[in-house]
Amino acid sequence: MSKTIKQHTDWGVSYGEMVSREFFKNRLNVVSLVFIIFLFAIAVFAPFIANDKPLVIRIDGELTFPLLRNLNAVDYSVFLAAIVGLFQIWLIRRNKKRVNPTRRGEVLSRQIMINAFVLVAGIVFIFVSLDKRLDATNYKRMVESKKATGAVFPLVPFGFERTDLAVREQGPSAEHWLGTDDVGADVLCRLIHGSRISLSVGFVAVGISSVIGVFIGAILGYFGGKVDFIGMRFVEIMMAIPTFFLIITIVAFFPRSLLNIMIIIGVTKWTGDARFIRAEFFRLRGQDFVQAARALGLPLRSLLFRHMLPNGIAPVLVNATFGIAGAIFIEAALSFLGFGVAPPTPSWGQMLSLGVGTTGRFLWWLSLFPGLAIFLTVTAYNLVGEGLRDAIDPRLRKAA
Amino acid sequence: MKRNMESTKKYLVDVKGLKTYFPIKRGLFSRVVGHVKAVDGVSFKIQAGKTLGLVGESGCGKTTVGRTILRLINATDGKVTFDGSDVFGLPSKEMRKLRCDMQLIFQDPYSSLNPRMTVANIVGESLTAHKMATGRQRRKKVAELLERVGLSPHHSSRYPHEFSGGQRQRIGIARALALDPKFIVCDEAVSALDVSIQSQIINLLQDLQDEMSLTYLFIAHDLAVVEHISDYVAVMYLGKIVEYTSSRELYKNPLHPYTRALMSAIPMPDPHRRQQRIVLGGEVPSPSNPPSGCPFHPRCPMAEQRCSVEMQELKQQGDGVEHIVACWKCKEWNT
Numbered sequence: 030m031s032k033t034i035k036q037h038t039d040w041g042v043s044y045g046e047m048v049s050r051e052f053f054k055n056r057l058n059v060v061s062l063v064f065i066i067f068l069f070a071i072a073v074f075a076p077f078i079a080n081d082k083p084l085v086i087r088i089d090g091e092l093t094f095p096l097l098r099n100l101n102a103v104d105y106s107v108f109l110a111a112i113v114g115l116f117q118i119w120l121i122r123r124n125k126k127r128v129n130p131t132r133r134g135e136v137l138s139r140q141i142m143i144n145a146f147v148l149v150a151g152i153v154f155i156f157v158s159l160d161k162r163l164d165a166t167n168y169k170r171m172v173e174s175k176k177a178t179g180a181v182f183p184l185v186p187f188g189f190e191r192t193d194l195a196v197r198e199q200g201p202s203a204e205h206w207l208g209t210d211d212v213g214a215d216v217l218c219r220l221i222h223g224s225r226i227s228l229s230v231g232f233v234a235v236g237i238s239s240v241i242g243v244f245i246g247a248i249l250g251y252f253g254g255k256v257d258f259i260g261m262r263f264v265e266i267m268m269a270i271p272t273f274f275l276i277i278t279i280v281a282f283f284p285r286s287l288l289n290i291m292i293i294i295g296v297t298k299w300t301g302d303a304r305f306i307r308a309e310f311f312r313l314r315g316q317d318f319v320q321a322a323r324a325l326g327l328p329l330r331s332l333l334f335r336h337m338l339p340n341g342i343a344p345v346l347v348n349a350t351f352g353i354a355g356a357i358f359i360e361a362a363l364s365f366l367g368f369g370v371a372p373p374t375p376s377w378g379q380m381l382s383l384g385v386g387t388t389g390r391f392l393w394w395l396s397l398f399p400g401l402a403i404f405l406t407v408t409a410y411n412l413v414g415e416g417l418r419d420a421i422d423p424r425l426r427k428a429a
Numbered sequence: 430m431k432r433n434m435e436s437t438k439k440y441l442v443d444v445k446g447l448k449t450y451f452p453i454k455r456g457l458f459s460r461v462v463g464h465v466k467a468v469d470g471v472s473f474k475i476q477a478g479k480t481l482g483l484v485g486e487s488g489c490g491k492t493t494v495g496r497t498i499l500r501l502i503n504a505t506d507g508k509v510t511f512d513g514s515d516v517f518g519l520p521s522k523e524m525r526k527l528r529c530d531m532q533l534i535f536q537d538p539y540s541s542l543n544p545r546m547t548v549a550n551i552v553g554e555s556l557t558a559h560k561m562a563t564g565r566q567r568r569k570k571v572a573e574l575l576e577r578v579g580l581s582p583h584h585s586s587r588y589p590h591e592f593s594g595g596q597r598q599r600i601g602i603a604r605a606l607a608l609d610p611k612f613i614v615c616d617e618a619v620s621a622l623d624v625s626i627q628s629q630i631i632n633l634l635q636d637l638q639d640e641m642s643l644t645y646l647f648i649a650h651d652l653a654v655v656e657h658i659s660d661y662v663a664v665m666y667l668g669k670i671v672e673y674t675s676s677r678e679l680y681k682n683p684l685h686p687y688t689r690a691l692m693s694a695i696p697m698p699d700p701h702r703r704q705q706r707i708v709l710g711g712e713v714p715s716p717s718n719p720p721s722g723c724p725f726h727p728r729c730p731m732a733e734q735r736c737s738v739e740m741q742e743l744k745q746q747g748d749g750v751e752h753i754v755a756c757w758k759c760k761e762w763n764t
Contacts, residue, residue, distance in 0.1 A: 041587030044545055130586050131549040258459075317541035320501055321604065325555040326528030335554075339545040 040130055051420035058416030061409040068406060072224040073111045076104050079218035081188035083168050087179040095168060096183070102159045106152045107225070113148045117141065134335075187215035189222040190373045201394055208394035210383050216394060219375035220402055226376050227406060230291055230360040231353035237295025239349050242302025243342075247333055249303065250310025257307070264300050272297045276359065280368040287370050290363060294356050301352075302345050309341030343421040350414030354407040361403050377403050441477040441612055441644045442498065446470050447507035449490070449497045453717060465717045467493040469668035470507075475661075477611070480638065480645040482659030482676065484652055484691070488713055490668040491648045492536075495614040498646070499531055500524065512611065529559060532605035536617035538597035542589040542604075548575070549585035552603045559608065574603040578633060595626035602633065612644045619654060631658055652695050656680050664688050667724040668716055670743065674752035684746055684759040686731050723756070731758045 052058055071078065082095040120140050128136050169186070171177040185206075193213035201208045207216040249260040276293050283289045313319055314337075322336045363369040364378030372379065377399040384396030448471075450464035467490045475481045483491050496502045498509050500516055509516040511531060519527060535541035542551055553571045556562040562570050572582035578599040589597055598618065605613055615634065619627040635658060637643060649655050655662055655676070662679045664672040664687065672685040683689050690707040711728045714720050720727050726736035735757055743753045 039583040039586050041547060041591050043588060130588070131547040134550075317535045317537060318543040320496070321533065321535065321541055321601075322543075322554075323501055324499055324528060324531075324533045325558070325604070325608070326525040327555060327558045328525075331554070331558060335546075336543050340543070 043130055043133070046125070048417075048420045052416055055416055055419070057412060058420075061412040061416070064405065064409045065413065068224055068228065068409075069111075071221055072228050073107055075222050075225055076100060078183055079185035079187060079189065079215070079221045080183045081167075081169065081186060081191050082164065083172075083180040083182045083186075085179065085181045086168060086171075086177050088171065088177040092179075095164060095166070099162060099164050101161065102156045105155045105159065109151045109155065110148060113144050113151075117144050185215060185218045185221065187218040189214060189219050189375045192373075198388075198390070198392055200392075207398045208392070210380065210392075210395055214373075216380065216398055219380060220377070220398060223375040223377045223380065223399070224402070224406075226287060226370060226374065227357045227360065227403075230287065230294070231357045231410070233291040234294035234298065234356040234360075235349050235352040237292060238297075238299040238352060239302055239345060241296065242299035243306050243338070243345060245299065246303035246306025247310060247338065250307040251314060251333060251337070253311070253314070261307075264303055267297070268300045270297075273359065273362070276363065277366070277368055280363060285368065285371045287374070290360060290369065294359055298352060298355070301348055305344040305348060306338075306341060309344065310337055313337045313341055347414050347418040347421065350410055350417055354410035354414070357403065357410070358407055439477045440474040441512055442475040442646070443510040444474070444494075444498060445472050445508045445510075447472065447494065447497060447509065448505045449493050449502060450505040463717050465715075466668050466719060467716055468497060469716075469719070471665070471668070471670055472507075473663055473670065473673065475612075475644055475646060477644050478638070478642045479660040480647050480658055482655035482662040483646060483648045483665060484650060484655050484662060485665035486650060486691075486713060488716070489665045490716070491650075491665055492616055494665070495533070495616050495646060495648050499528075499533055499614060501533075525559075529555075529608040530610050531612045532608065532610040532614070534598075534601055534605050534613060534615045534618040537621050538594050538601060541601050542597055544589055547586055547588055548580075548592075548600055551589070551600060552585075552607055555604070555607050561608070570607070571603075574606055575600075577606070577637070578603045579629075594622055595629065598622060598626075598630055599633070602630075602637070606637065606641070609641070610643070612646070614646045614648065616648050617650070618647075620649060620651065627654065634658065652680075652691055664691070667714060667719055669724060669740075669755070671725065671756070672752075672754045673743065675750050678750050678752050682752075684752065684754045685725075685756050686729050686758070687725050733758070 076096065076099075077084075080096055080099075082099050084094065084096050086093055086095060117140065121137065124133050124136060124140075168177065168180060169182075172180050187205075191214065193209075195213065196205065196209050197211055197213040199205060199209045199213075205215050205217070207220065210216055210219065245260065245264070249257045249264075275297055276290075279293050280290065283293075319332065319336055322332050327336075360369060360376070361378030361381065364376040365382045367379075367382065369379055370376050380399040381396060381403070384392055447468055448466070449468040450466050452461045453463045453465060454460065455462045469490075471490075471494055473481065483494065485491050493502060497504045498511075498516070504517055507517075511527065514523075514527060516524075516527065546554075549568070549571050552574055553562075553567050556567050556570060568585075571585055575582050575584060580596060580599050580603070584592075584596075589600065592600065598621075602618075618634070619630050622630060631654065634645070638645065645658070647655060647658055656679075659676045662674065662676050663670045664679075664685065666687050672679070672683070672688050679688065680692070683692050686707075690709050693707045707730070709728045714724065714727060720737070722735075722737045723729070723732075723740040726732040729736065741755050741757045743755045746752050746754050746759060
């Protein structure tokens with residue numbers, strides 16, 4: 030491999046590289062993407078940013094770390110997922126420099142397989158091995174009563190489950206930067222923890238709907254004929270149902286859990302993807318390179334997923350970005366109506382609904398800040414989606 | 430004696446009565462209201478190691494013939510025997526094996542290569558799929574193929590959009606050669622290229638034929654190109670073969686009025702030679718509703734009453750070389 034450097038000049042520019050180059054040319058796209066990354070960082074490090082447990086505290090002369098001790102299995106899983114995700118992104122960047130374009134596909138799929146396995150195994154291990162602790166110690170009171178010293182609290186020293194009826198429904202102040210809600214919980218803290226709910230609903234729901242949509246669309250588009258006729262009638266029936274009311278109906282029957290909401294949004298939102306992929310496959314089926322693949326006697330799996338899907342996935346990618354924004358919006362709406370996750374789990378939509386206080390007073394900080402969070406997140410995703418669409422659309426791109 | 434020799438010659442491809450109809454569907458329940466008879470009873474044989482040129486104007490079914498033989502389009506009727514096995518009767522597993530022996534080169538070098546794959550994958554994927562070579566062996570084979578078609582092995586890590594039209598066509602040829610086929614359908618393989626590149630590609634195809642003893646079905650609309658490369662030529666009109674003979678005989682002595690019209694359209698490099706240009710009137714009739722009798726009669730300058738009623742079978746003319754024509758009047762034309 031002494032010729033590595035020389036070989037690099039022979040490597041071609043892949044389609045993905047062209048699209049990403051085009052995407053990063055637009056400043057607005059970059060800003061939106063940075064905002065989304067910022068949201069991710071907040072979601073991942075939420076317990077370190079907003080927590081009523083101090084990072085370090087000296088109790089009876091002994092140094093303890095209550096925050097670290099109180100991290101639960103979900104927190105550890107999120108950290109693991111973030112580490113694996115970052116590692117994967119680093120690997121992709123490294124592949125671009127180090128792996129021949131011809132072998133990138135197989136290398137990437139192998140890396141993803143290994144990482145997914147590590148992630149799943151790690152999460153299972155975390156949930157099995159970590160027993161649930163409940164630390165009800167009020168460290169702040171300990172500090173006040175001089176029982177403990179040297180406490181370092183996080184930036185927002187409130188827990189999202191900690192209620193304090195003495196300070197309920199108070200506007201923004203030096204202590205509670207964005208005010209408190211109906212049970213005296215800190216709004217900023219709940220906003221920070223609520224980002225986890227929003228982002229996970231967005232990604233998992235869209236993941237489910239994209240997989241279903243791509244699979245069904247691929248089958249309808251490739252086989253056509255009767256399969257397509259029957260399949261499309263089914264898709265049309267699904268589209269004719271007002272999704273939001275269906276979701277409300279289903280949510281009313283099933284327990285109010287985050288996973289249920291994700292699954293329900295996922296299994297009702299796939300029709301758009303299915304139609305995109307079907308249309309793309311219809312177009313691709315007649316293309317010469319697909320006919321060539323057939324003439325070479327390649328297996329159907331390779332035909333569908335190596336030759337057709339990579340050429341038809343672009344609209345689904347764009348749609349997925351918009352879909353994440355849509356799913357966040359639906360979750361917020363459901364929570365606003367009281368069908369979302371159950372309190373005390375923080376959710377932006379549910380916080381928004383508290384804007385009209387228990388006494389009928391309009392609490393502007395409870396409407397403005399969660400509303401702003403929803404608005405900015407949804408806008409950022411939509412901008413990224415639009416940027417991606419422009420980068421992919423060959424009509425807008427200069428001829429290569 | 431001669432006839433005896435004919436029958437002992439080895440035919441690699443034997444097409445008998447091939448028909449490919451596309452249904453025309455209309456209405457809510459896709460009722461079939463008619464058929465486009467793209468290929469309507471075509472028969473020919475190709476000897477191993479020879480080239481059959483298939484000519485005709487656009488829309489006459491040349492491409493459909495090629496793709497039906499390779500079973501990329503389902504035939505309505507007829508039989509294709511390839512190297513002793515019945516192509517349409519094979520179960521899909523054996524068909525996959527047979528596909529190694531018959532390949533296709535496309536007209537459009539832009540749409541025939543997957544834009545998301547590198548050249549190495551485009552050329553080499555079939556080697557992996559048929560378990561013929563993997564890893565280093567595959568890389569070596571791909572490099573050999575690229576060199577054979579006049580590209581450099583270091584091109585293998587690039588994507589199709591980084592090549593010119595002629596280079597892309599070479600990649601397409603390398604892809605077709607990867608499985609060491611015996612038979613290649615060249616579907617207008619040079620029509621989309623510049624004239625200078627055309628001759629390069631034709632020379633390449635001929636060299637490959639000599640080296641690897643390939644058999645070609647060379648589909649084209651350019652008679653000059655076909656004359657150069659073909660041993661035999663079949664002229665198609667509206668889904669039917671109207672004239673079939675050896676290449677030399679066809680250009681020396683075209684008999685069907687349609688062939689004559691085509692011949693007169695070949696530009697001659699000699700400005701002093703005046704030639705009678707036969708200009709055909711009218712349009713090519715729709716293959717969904719072909720004319721009665723001989724499909725050429727509405728445009729034929731020689732047509733008479735009989736032509737609109739009944740079509741002459743393909744019939745041997747003269748007693749020299751094999752020269753079969755489907756025309757009542759072709760003898761009169763000669764005199």
